[in-house]
Amino acid sequence: MGFVGVLVILRPGIAMIHPAAFAVIGSAIMLATMYVLTKSVIAYDSPWTILFWMNLVQLPISLTFAIPDWTWPSTPLIPWVLLVGVAGFGIHYSISKALVYADASLVVPFDFFRLPLIAVVAWFLYNEALDPFVFIGAMIIVCGNVLNVRGKRTNPNVTGQ
Structure with a gap:
């Protein structure tokens, strides 16, 4: 259901698919990979170790895309850029810590x-129109996850004979 939710958000077939849509799908695949790898490694390493290696891997990938169009932020924006960095670091730490438990x-x-939440913030800060397809797609994704979790809780472990 998650992929169906993504398709609802992207709406392929209504218009030409923008190349950025493939970047979104690729990043979703990488995010899922990150969750799987983090869960498998968290039993052996601390969240701090995972964050170190995650950032070390992401740095060259990010720089590959950032350097060609690099511009330094203006002085008033530097605290905001730092805040985004700290918040992102905090999110990854929180997710790693949650996967321990x-x-x-x-x-x-x-x-x-x-x-x-991002759609509402974009509406509030940037006056972007609220796209109902984003909310419908998000609801489909969340419902798919809820069904997945409920299915795991209600189905007893079946062992082979």
Whole structure:
């Protein structure tokens, strides 16, 4: 259902798919990979170690895309840029710490609430129109995750004979 929700948000077929849509799908795949890898490594390493390696891997990838169009932020924007960096670091730490105590299928659905929240912030700060397809797609994604979690809780473990 998650992929169906993404398709509702992107609406392929209504108009030509923008190349940025492929970047969105690619980043969603990488995010899912990050959750799986973090969950598998969290049993052996601390969240701080995971954050160090995550940032070390992301740095060259980010610089590859940032350097060609690099412009330094103006002085009044520097505190905001630092705030975004600290918030992003805090989010990754919180997710890593949550994965210590809970299964990824319970942690990840909370991250999907970011999508409608970002839409509301964009409406409030940038006067962007609220797209109902974003909310419908987000609801489909969240419902798929809820069904997934409920299915895991209601189905007993079945062992082979």
